[in-house]
Amino acid sequence: MTYQDVKPGEVLLAVDNISLSFGAVRAISDVSFDINKGEIRAIIGPNGAGKTSMLNCINGFYHPQQGTITYKGQKRSAMKPYEAAAQGIARTFQNVALFKGMSTLDNIMTGRNLKMKSGIFSSMLWYGGAQKEELEHRRYVEDIIDFLEIQAIRKTPVGRLPYGLQKRVELGRALAAEPELLLLDEPMAGMNLEEKEDMCRFILDVNDEFGTTICLIEHDMGVVMDISDRVMVLDYGGKIGDGVPAEVRANQQVIDAYLGGGH
Amino acid sequence: MEDMMYELLFFLEVLFSGLLTGTLYSLVALGFVLIFKASGVFNFAQGAMMLFAALSLVGFQEMLGVHWTIAFVLTVALMVVVAWCIEKFVLGKLVNQEGIILFMATIGITFFLDGFGQTIWGSDIKTLDIGLPTGSIDLGGIFVDRLELVAGLTAAALVVSLAIFFNKTKIGRALRAVADDHQAAMSVGISLRTIWIIVWSVAGVVGLVAGIMWGSKLGVQFSLTLLALKALPVLMLGGFTSIPGAIIGGLIIGAGEKLAEIYIGPFVGGAIENWFAYMLAMAFLLVRPQGLFGEKIIERV
Ligand SMILES: Nc1ncnc2c1ncn2[C@@H]1O[C@H](COP(=O)(O)OP(=O)(O)OP(=O)(O)O)[C@@H](O)[C@H]1O
Numbered sequence: 001m002t003y004q005d006v007k008p009g010e011v012l013l014a015v016d017n018i019s020l021s022f023g024a025v026r027a028i029s030d031v032s033f034d035i036n037k038g039e040i041r042a043i044i045g046p047n048g049a050g051k052t053s054m055l056n057c058i059n060g061f062y063h064p065q066q067g068t069i070t071y072k073g074q075k076r077s078a079m080k081p082y083e084a085a086a087q088g089i090a091r092t093f094q095n096v097a098l099f100k101g102m103s104t105l106d107n108i109m110t111g112r113n114l115k116m117k118s119g120i121f122s123s124m125l126w127y128g129g130a131q132k133e134e135l136e137h138r139r140y141v142e143d144i145i146d147f148l149e150i151q152a153i154r155k156t157p158v159g160r161l162p163y164g165l166q167k168r169v170e171l172g173r174a175l176a177a178e179p180e181l182l183l184l185d186e187p188m189a190g191m192n193l194e195e196k197e198d199m200c201r202f203i204l205d206v207n208d209e210f211g212t213t214i215c216l217i218e219h220d221m222g223v224v225m226d227i228s229d230r231v232m233v234l235d236y237g238g239k240i241g242d243g244v245p246a247e248v249r250a251n252q253q254v255i256d257a258y259l260g261g262g263h
Numbered sequence: 264m265e266d267m268m269y270e271l272l273f274f275l276e277v278l279f280s281g282l283l284t285g286t287l288y289s290l291v292a293l294g295f296v297l298i299f300k301a302s303g304v305f306n307f308a309q310g311a312m313m314l315f316a317a318l319s320l321v322g323f324q325e326m327l328g329v330h331w332t333i334a335f336v337l338t339v340a341l342m343v344v345v346a347w348c349i350e351k352f353v354l355g356k357l358v359n360q361e362g363i364i365l366f367m368a369t370i371g372i373t374f375f376l377d378g379f380g381q382t383i384w385g386s387d388i389k390t391l392d393i394g395l396p397t398g399s400i401d402l403g404g405i406f407v408d409r410l411e412l413v414a415g416l417t418a419a420a421l422v423v424s425l426a427i428f429f430n431k432t433k434i435g436r437a438l439r440a441v442a443d444d445h446q447a448a449m450s451v452g453i454s455l456r457t458i459w460i461i462v463w464s465v466a467g468v469v470g471l472v473a474g475i476m477w478g479s480k481l482g483v484q485f486s487l488t489l490l491a492l493k494a495l496p497v498l499m500l501g502g503f504t505s506i507p508g509a510i511i512g513g514l515i516i517g518a519g520e521k522l523a524e525i526y527i528g529p530f531v532g533g534a535i536e537n538w539f540a541y542m543l544a545m546a547f548l549l550v551r552p553q554g555l556f557g558e559k560i561i562e563r564v
């Protein structure tokens with residue numbers, strides 16, 4: 001396995017003709033698209049279009065029956081979630097998947113999992129060294145907490161937080177991994193206007209300051225057209241449009257299937 | 264006055280002895296809870312693991328003629344191998360199966376470990392002697408069995424170190440993460456396999472320590488696996504997913520059954536110790552089905 005460094009503007013991830021079915025349900029059929037390093041890439045489409053399934057294929061939760069995914073120059077038909085994480089792919093979930101019993105701080109610390117080197121024996125036997133490492137990573141996590149403006153809830157068990165804040169903590173956990181590719185599944189769903197604006201700002205800042213490539217799913221058209229460099233449109237598992245926001249907005253097929261569809 | 268004083272001291276003596284026995288129940292229950300939390304598997308084999316570990320310890324001691332500390336280290340290593348095999352050959356193949364199927368698999372593991380243990384270490388009752396103290400000591404008027412005291416303190420020390428391990432280290436955090444949400448845990452690069460091997464290993468070591476204590480008291484024999492069933496009422500009381508619940512549940516059952524034996528036993532013709540724990544747990548179950556500290560049962564992805 002050899003992954004290559006990708007320069008800004010070059011293709012970071014390419015999906016080629018992938019198809020994914022669950023029994024009789026065809027979640028994705030023969031879709032190809034790519035994500036360039038450094039861009040904000042949106043995936044839109046009506047409910048059940050296959051958007052989440054696409055992210056699940058990219059980070060290894062689902063294994064498409066057909067097609068390939070090329071990431072950092074390495075072609076594969078399937079990869080394990082562990083390997084995806086190790087290669088710099090981090091994500092958030094549509095239905096907030098946090099560790100409910102743990103504090104904000106601990107949740108975000110889990111994002112450092114792969115950055116922390118001490119294994120089971122050193123953490124048991126050589127407690128001092130593991131502790132030192134723990135503190136170093138803690139510092140990084142505190143920076144993320146500052147960045148996301150969630151200092152006030154550092155020690156709160158996340159199960160008790162309102163939805164909007166949970167989404168923010170989940171973003172923090174993904175950022176803690178210092179990802180190269182960040183997958184966001186409806187990061188603004190269920191938020192009020194102010195929360196949405198905050199989230200937009202965080203996404204743009206992450207993209208700007210760290211050069212993190214972002215692929216996001218979002219239903220709010222205003223937001224999508226505003227912050228994305230390119231937009232892909234899925235409908236019934238197939239791709240019906242792809243391009244810069246202006247192109248997509250003018251695409252008749254997209255207007256019929258999606259924008260006109262009561263959204 | 265003198266009489267009352269005596270009664271009180273006697274009560275405390277019974278209570279204390281019950282609590283110390285209770286720590287051993289806690290220990291066995293803890294093994295169950297760890298595995299249940301991390302993988303949603305109800306591990307019927309916990310008792311068999313305890314017996315197997317104790318047998319192996321005695322076996323290594325006899326076979327190699329080494330000091331018990333060396334036998335202990337070898338047994339820990341063996342329990343890690345057992346954990347690895349269980350993950351590799353049994354549970355790893357059954358990911359995404361129903362809880363009942365996983366439960367059946369652990370029954371299979373129980374019989375395998377029982378049989379395998381007898382095959383390599385023989386089937387006669389073994390005495391386990393690692394030089395733990397015997398007799399009793401006088402703690403301000405209360406006579407306490409030394410072995411029970413050592414067992415209680417060891418169990419407490421083990422529980423405290425596990426608590427530190429789970430709360431302060433990366434692995435502990437990963438384990439709690441897996442217990443909460445499998446998918447999210449995988450997305451941050453936590454390997455479920457590794458975590459499962461770790462919890463089964465820890466459960467094996469917990470079983471070893473419990474096995475040493477029970478084995479010193481009762482000899483290493485098949486009936487140890489039945490003692491592990493005492494963990495069931497403990498779990499009903501404490502909740503299947505709560506580590507503090509396992510500890511406190513064990514103490515309540517331990518103390519409860521000793522006190523019941525002494526104070527209620529005579530009125531109902533004795534031998535109450537055998538069933539009191541179950542009655543107590545059943546009664547409790549009717550009032551609070553999720554246990555003292557139990558949470559909603561986790562979904563397995
Ligand atoms: N694990 C699964 N098992 C069975 N069917 C699935 C599974 N995951 C997705 N599907 C099906 O695949 C199709 C696409 O689902 P997906 O979640 O990808 O849609 P989506 O575009 O994310 O929709 P939404 O906007 O509602 O989140 C749906 O018909 C869904 O029911």
Ligand SMILES: [Mg+2]
Pocket residue numbers: 051052053094
């Ligand atoms: Mg979705």
